[in-house]
Amino acid sequence: MTTLDDRPSIAVSTVIFTLQPNESGEPELRIPLVRRIREPFADLWALPGGPLAQTEDLADSASRTLRETTGLEPRYLEQLYAFGDPARSPGERVVSIVYWALVGGDEAGQVFDSENVAWFRADDLPELAFDHNLIVDYALWRLRTKLEYSRIAHGFLGDTFTLAQLREVYEVILQRPIDPGNFRRTMEASGTVVATGERLTGTPHRPPQLYRYNAEPTASNEFDLGPLSHRVLTAKESA
Amino acid sequence: MTTLDDRPSIAVSTVIFTLQPNESGEPELRIPLVRRIREPFADLWALPGGPLAQTEDLADSASRTLRETTGLEPRYLEQLYAFGDPARSPGERVVSIVYWALVGGDEAGQVFDSENVAWFRADDLPELAFDHNLIVDYALWRLRTKLEYSRIAHGFLGDTFTLAQLREVYEVILQRPIDPGNFRRTMEASGTVVATGERLTGTPHRPPQLYRYNAEPTASNEFDLGPLSHRVLTAKESA
DNA sequence: GCAAAAGTGTTATTCTTACACCCATGA
DNA sequence: TCATGGGTGTAAGAATAACACTTTTGC
The missing domain is CATH 1.10.10.10 (Winged helix-like DNA-binding domain superfamily/Winged helix DNA-binding domain)
Known part of the structure; x- marks a missing residue:
């Protein structure tokens, strides 16, 4: 049988970094995650994202996801990596093109959690859906590496x-x-x-x-x- | 109408670098290209690659392409970037996940051009199909940058x-x-x-x-x- | 012996790092 | 005036770069 599932599908996800003050007032590195409402990995937290629209540019898709999740515009946005392990998504083949973004602390401070969106400390995450823990680790490494030699x-x-x-x-x-x-x-x-x-x-x-x-x-x-x-x-x- | 073309397709291409001696015996940086035999961009040279198979890992696909094009195994292989501009391929939406590779000069010296595969000087390329000129430029930049701080x-x-x-x-x-x-x-x-x-x-x-x-x-x-x-x-x- | 590349030594310069110290303001 | 972060000065040490010099081979 020939169906849409005979070719891999493409998703775009984004690791969104911001600095938010904790209870003591010291800034912490945080990222927003969304709760999955369907299988696979229902109820687990995952990176914001979704399928790539037919006529949408990759960066635009990441930017739109970021806006829909946080209500903010990215101050920096860069492609991170394409993750395509055939086993990373049970049931169907999904290649995820992942971006990472920075958003300003001022605006992000006004964002509050909703039922399905929450901000987590970047170095203290729960078990995430798919290979998203690995993805965040890599995004963190890239952020730290790039901060040292870039602007x-x-x-x-x-x-x-x-x-x-x-x-x-x-x-x-x-x-x-x-x-x-x-x-x-x-x-x-x-x-x-x-x-x-x-x-x-x-x-x-x-x-x-x-x-x-x-x-x-x-x-x-x-x-x-x-x-x-x-x-x-x-x-x-x-x- | 719902067809396969309603979702973007995925291709994997590879920029394959090697050093080969020129007529004077001095090594030159070269890459192999393949001649396109169908539209779009028929008869133009393009990066070796092809559609991503349903159960194939991205790096495996790049490795296979490299083997089929050159008969060689890569000594280094790394993902370069995912190119997804909606207008980069006339007619259908293709997201290309591009790898870059190094192959040893000794083995590559034994490779000779066939009718549809030729080796070009990396800094002196003709007009290529799709956005492949930009891709090679970026791969060259990455090679030079990485050579300075990596091994x-x-x-x-x-x-x-x-x-x-x-x-x-x-x-x-x-x-x-x-x-x-x-x-x-x-x-x-x-x-x-x-x-x-x-x-x-x-x-x-x-x-x-x-x-x-x-x-x-x-x-x-x-x-x-x-x-x-x-x-x-x-x-x-x-x- | 001579030419040429292999391999070693030495020094000047720049970059990095640590830290002492002065400055300007609110309380 | 005092505590504190803002801002400047300076010197030791490390990394970089330039280049002189010695070694070992084939011819």
């Missing part, structure tokens, strides 16, 4: 931020302290950020300078996707 | 090689000279290669030490795919 950290923040806020992003994700002085010099020398001239007031102490992400590509910039760079959604383009 | 260069060589041969791989691909002394120290310190104790004789000058790739992961090793490392085919596993 994506601002994707967790708003349009303007202090260097202390930016440094905190690095410290939370890389899970180690970073020297404030050296961090400041490295960032300013790289041209990744530019001072806005304004200062953040209302702090208990000396008011810090506000910075903005510098979208201009600098010499130490082309570490991204090379010839595919235009396929990456940046904060500037999404605005 | 894949031995994939172009046989089981044993001299440091001069390994250095020549870097020089040809990165297109710049490398200091022999510093290269030796860097390689030996990284633990990437180990001396076999044997020497290559028959050279016009001082016989060089033969080295072998060290498959043992060292401290400076985990720059690869992180949690997905086991999904990369290495020379050791393919042997």
